[in-house]
Amino acid sequence: MRMRTIREPLAADRPVDVRGTLRRLAGYLAPYRLLIVLSIAASIGLSLLTLLPAMLTREIIDTVIPSNSAAQALSVGLLLALVYAVRAAMVVVNQYIITWIGQQLVYNLSKELFGHVQRLPMRFHESMETGQIMSRVTNDVGSLQQALLGGAVTAAVSVLNLVVYLVVLLFLNWQMTLLILTTVPATVASSIIVSSLLRPRYRDVQAKIGAVTASLQENVAGIRVSKAFAREERSIAQFALRTQDNYDASTRTARIQAGYGPTTQLIGGLGTCLILWYGGSQIMGQNLSLGELVAFMSYVTLFYSPINSLTSVNNTLQQALASADRVFQFLDETPEDLDPPDAVVLDRVAGRVDFQHVWFGYDPGQPVLNDIDLHVRPGEIIALVGTTGAGKTSLVNLIPRFYLVTDGRVEIDGHDVRDVRLDSLRTQIAVVLQETYLFASSVRQNIAFSRPEASLDEVVAAARAANAHEFIVAMPDGYDSDVGQGGSKLSRGERQRLAIARAILADRPILILDEATSDVDRETEALIQHALERVMHGRTTFVIAHRLATIRKADRVLVMEHGRIIEQGSHEELLRLEGAYARLHRMQFAGEPPG
Ligand SMILES: Nc1ncnc2c1ncn2[C@@H]1O[C@H](COP(=O)(O)OP(=O)(O)OP(=O)(O)O)[C@@H](O)[C@H]1O
Numbered sequence: 002m003r004m005r006t007i008r009e010p011l012a013a014d015r016p017v018d019v020r021g022t023l024r025r026l027a028g029y030l031a032p033y034r035l036l037i038v039l040s041i042a043a044s045i046g047l048s049l050l051t052l053l054p055a056m057l058t059r060e061i062i063d064t065v066i067p068s069n070s071a072a073q074a075l076s077v078g079l080l081l082a083l084v085y086a087v088r089a090a091m092v093v094v095n096q097y098i099i100t101w102i103g104q105q106l107v108y109n110l111s112k113e114l115f116g117h118v119q120r121l122p123m124r125f126h127e128s129m130e131t132g133q134i135m136s137r138v139t140n141d142v143g144s145l146q147q148a149l150l151g152g153a154v155t156a157a158v159s160v161l162n163l164v165v166y167l168v169v170l171l172f173l174n175w176q177m178t179l180l181i182l183t184t185v186p187a188t189v190a191s192s193i194i195v196s197s198l199l200r201p202r203y204r205d206v207q208a209k210i211g212a213v214t215a216s217l218q219e220n221v222a223g224i225r226v227s228k229a230f231a232r233e234e235r236s237i238a239q240f241a242l243r244t245q246d247n248y249d250a251s252t253r254t255a256r257i258q259a260g261y262g263p264t265t266q267l268i269g270g271l272g273t274c275l276i277l278w279y280g281g282s283q284i285m286g287q288n289l290s291l292g293e294l295v296a297f298m299s300y301v302t303l304f305y306s307p308i309n310s311l312t313s314v315n316n317t318l319q320q321a322l323a324s325a326d327r328v329f330q331f332l333d334e335t336p337e338d339l340d341p342p343d344a345v346v347l348d349r350v351a352g353r354v355d356f357q358h359v360w361f362g363y364d365p366g367q368p369v370l371n372d373i374d375l376h377v378r379p380g381e382i383i384a385l386v387g388t389t390g391a392g393k394t395s396l397v398n399l400i401p402r403f404y405l406v407t408d409g410r411v412e413i414d415g416h417d418v419r420d421v422r423l424d425s426l427r428t429q430i431a432v433v434l435q436e437t438y439l440f441a442s443s444v445r446q447n448i449a450f451s452r453p454e455a456s457l458d459e460v461v462a463a464a465r466a467a468n469a470h471e472f473i474v475a476m477p478d479g480y481d482s483d484v485g486q487g488g489s490k491l492s493r494g495e496r497q498r499l500a501i502a503r504a505i506l507a508d509r510p511i512l513i514l515d516e517a518t519s520d521v522d523r524e525t526e527a528l529i530q531h532a533l534e535r536v537m538h539g540r541t542t543f544v545i546a547h548r549l550a551t552i553r554k555a556d557r558v559l560v561m562e563h564g565r566i567i568e569q570g571s572h573e574e575l576l577r578l579e580g581a582y583a584r585l586h587r588m589q590f591a592g593e594p595p596g
Pocket residue numbers: 127363364369387388389390391392393394395396
């Protein structure tokens with residue numbers, strides 16, 4: 002099996018398919034195209050309105066002032082006020098539309114991304130830091146929408162404005178317009194240079210933010226270990242290091258951004274100087290009125306503003322591209338439930354499980370399971386024992402298709418698990434993991450996680466069967482008590498029994514149990530043991546056993562070593578063999594009471 006490593010933050014020099022990314026982004030905006038067109042139209046209306054004040058100013062200077070008419074001055078003034086009022090109203094509406102679309106985009110994209118990440122295979126989650134995932138779902142999606150919408154609308158409007166203002170300028174005075182145009186190539190050139198500098202740096206910044214989030218997540222999640230070993234200072238130092246990286250990367254982009262605006266403004270200023278010099282001489286030669294020069298100067302400022310915003314929009318678009326690239330990278334990972342179109346939908350199975358000459362490895366060329374051939378009857382209890390790293394967990398992980406076999410087949414009731422709809426496969430199987438994970442909610446919700454629609458009576462029945470009822474009702478809020486983050490408010494034995502209750506409530510024909518090795522007191526152990534017996538009853542069970550009591554209850558014990566089943570049979574049969582099991586038994590279970 003090949004695996005794409007994606008743990009590495011994107012290399013800053015990895016080429017981005019700019020067009021492809023833009024096309025995909027456009028796809029996300031497509032549902033809002035009407036509103037976007039409306040918003041662009043409103044923005045053009047706005048810029049046309051912006052043309053009016055300069056014209057009115059020319060009126061005042063060239064006509065109203067020479068005519069000495071106060072009434073005329075008042076009406077022109079009122080008109081000007083009206084123009085500004087309409088403009089303000091349009092800005093409000095426009096801003097609202099843009100923000101609304103932006104929030105829609107965030108909502109849809111983060112929903113899609115989270116859903117996708119949930120469906121990505123185990124391998125992905127093993128190779129990706131949780132914080133990196135969190136950063137992409139929150140931070141990249143956020144920066145994407147801000148940059149994209151601000152960018153897309155501003156870019157469209159600026160291009161249109163540029164054309165409008167150019168026409169107006171040419172119409173007013175084509176000689177002076179040509180003079181202005183001589184400064185444009187310098188502006189364009191600086192914009193191209195800056196964007197090529199910024200694009201990789203933005204990607205770098207986003208990657209560094211991901212690393213900060215990852216460090217934050219990991220150190221907060223591992224807080225117990227940090228405190229236990231008094232290593233908080235080390236966590237703080239690690240976080241500071243990542244934050245420093247982020248700071249450095251952000252400062253590098255800030256330097257470029259900082260130099261950029263003033264450069265284009267300087268170029269614009271030089272253009273203005275040219276006009277003042279040329280226009281001034283034209284006025285002295287009686288070829289131009291003062292009002293015309295003032296109006297022209299205002300339009301020049303207007304003309305430079307879309308150029309300036311095109312350059313800053315370039316910044317934002319680069320940022321959007323960097324984030325989009327990171328988001329799409331996740332969306333392009335293949336989900337695990339891409340079932341074949343003719344996939345079998347399993348109804349409740351009898352529970353026969355067959356491993357047909359199964360080979361499996363996490364890395365190519367490094368088999369962890371070698372030629373496993375195992376046939377399990379419905380309802381049979383299989384205990385797996387063996388040294389650590391022998392491949393016990395790997396073997397059971399193939400049944401719910403957490404990983405795909407390298408060679409051979411795993412079958413349930415005769416169906417290859419690869420040919421079965423994944424959801425219908427997994428709902429046949431209940432899993433109790435070695436390390437119980439509880440969600441930060443109530444006891445009841447945690448038990449009912451496997452079947453949220455279960456009634457309280459069913460939940461209580463499951464808890465009773467798991468020997469958990471008594472400690473639950475002794476808690477202050479009973480079944481509504483909060484278990485804390487990851488179940489941290491409960492003891493390990495209590496957590497295990499909740500996990501067993503969850504499996505009992507799920508009521509699935511196949512059960513996978515990774516027995517905990519933790520030392521609980523004899524009484525609790527007996528409680529857990531009885532609970533396990535109840536949940537195993539009548540189900541095909543694979544139990545990775547660490548207790549003699551469990552092994553003796555099994556119909557068949559499999560002894561694993563280096564990815565192979567080296568012995569199998571009942572506890573007594575294996576003892577009589579005087580082989581690996583007998584040795585293991587002497588070392589591991591000496592002194593344990595018989596089950
Ligand atoms: N996700 C993984 N990626 C790569 N290698 C893995 C992964 N999980 C396990 N391995 C390797 O596969 C081998 C078998 O591991 P497995 O977890 O199946 O052992 P185990 O028999 O369950 O051991 P234990 O009794 O300690 O739980 C080990 O060498 C282990 O390092």
